[in-house]
Amino acid sequence: MSKRRVFDIDFDEAAVPAGTDNETPARRGPMAAAISENAEALGVRQAAEAEIRAENDRLAHEYVALKKNGQIVGLVPLDDVKMSKLVRDRAADRDPDLDELKASILAVGLSNPIHVEETESGYELIQGFRRLSAFRELRAETGEARFNSIPATLQARGAQLDVLYRRMVDENLVRRDISFAEMAQLAMSYAGRSGQSVAAAIDGLYASAGRQKRSYIRHFAHLLTVLGNDLKFPEAIPRATGLSLVKLLEDNPRFAGQVRAVLNSQPARDAVLELSLLRSAVTGGQSRPKASKPSVSRTSARTTIKLNRPEGVAKVTASSGRFEVALDHDFGAIEPRRLEAAARAFLDRLKD
Known part of the structure; x- marks a missing residue:
């Protein structure tokens, strides 16, 4: 049996096929591949978490800014709303129009x-006394x-007292039923708290009211300073009567x-009787007789607006001694x- 000899063969470098690297790259094991993939995934996750944290920080700052400006709306438990920080400018008696708001x-x-x-x-309530009162009555009745809970815009704590009062006042200035006595009482209460x-x-x-209106409020403040403890229904005093009393x-x-x-x-008087007594006092306190009213010149002019x-289109007709409003509305159903x-406000407005 012949023996086979093993020969060592040395390949010339030139004999290596074209395109073949001289050194074969090291082959990675499964563990190394897994570690590399985990590292890449961790980097991606950390980048995503960083973006989420940045977005959360931005939203948090935006939320704080909106809350500071009172632009966040949420449901607030009714029993958690207090009314001790600001003195309300509403009369203590129940608002006769509250039933309409409840409906x-x-x-x-x-x-x-x-x-x-x-x-x-x-x-702490800043604005919405009537709305809060209506919700409380509805809860008790139904x-x-x-x-x-009641929908509320949330104001972050720490706002200056004058800012809170101004917000309440500016909202109430658009109300047609707020009296000069109520406005004066609010200003007097704020003055006591602020030291002004x-x-x-x-x-x-x-500040947003006219100069003449602020003058009226000052006169009523003087009236309340002198007679406040003796008046049960100062909010029922019309402007003309109040100014006459002050004079x-x-x-x-x-x-x-x-x-x-x-x-x-x-002592058992109601608002109507108190106003009647005040008007009698004004009449009896006049030191000089009233001048006779000048005769009103009559014209044939007629104005239609x-x-x-x-509710629809209101047709308003004004002529000598007559003012008519035609509107598809049951005025007879309105509470007297x-x-x-409304009639007093209309007539008083014509004199301004």
Whole structure:
């Protein structure tokens, strides 16, 4: 049996096929490949988490800014809303128009949220006294869970007191039923808390009102300073009567005592009787007889105006001794007190 010899063969480098590397790269094992893939995945995940944190920080800053400006809306538990920080400018008696607001809330919900400031123990009411009162009455009357919370815009805590008062005042200036006595009382309360004079408080709080209106508020503040403890229904005093009382108080030092005596003679009086007593005091306190009214010149002029209203088109006709409003609306169904207030406001406006 022949033996086979093994020969060592040395290949010349030139004999290596074209395109073949001289050195074969090292082959990675499964563990090394897994580690590399995990490292790449970890890098991607960390980058994604960094983007999420940056987005969360941006949203958090945006939320804080919106909250600071009172632009965040949420549901607030009714029992967590307090009314101790700001003195309200509403009369203590129940608002006769509250039933209409309740009916609207029952039908379509609350369209305008209240405005509150966050506190350590809950929330402090800034705007929305009537809306809050309506929700509380509806919860008591219906027992429905939907009235346990009320929509509110949230104001971050720490706002200056004058800013909160101005927000409340500016909202109330658009109300047609707020009286000069209520506005004066609010300014007096704010002056006591801020250390300002009443005149400065009126100029600051009612800066958006006209100069003449601020003058009226100052006169009513003087009236409340002199007779405030003896008046049960100051919010029922019309502007003309209040200004007449102030003039008599300034001209006659004894007039205040006379008014107090008249008021205290009727301790069980209501708003109508109190106003009647005040008007009688004004009439009796006039030192000079009233000049006879000049005769009103009559004209044949006739003016017709058409106004677009939510209820429809109102046709207004004005002539000598007559003012008519034609509108598809049942004016006879309006509560007499509201109708009287509207008529008084209209006539007072014509004298301005």
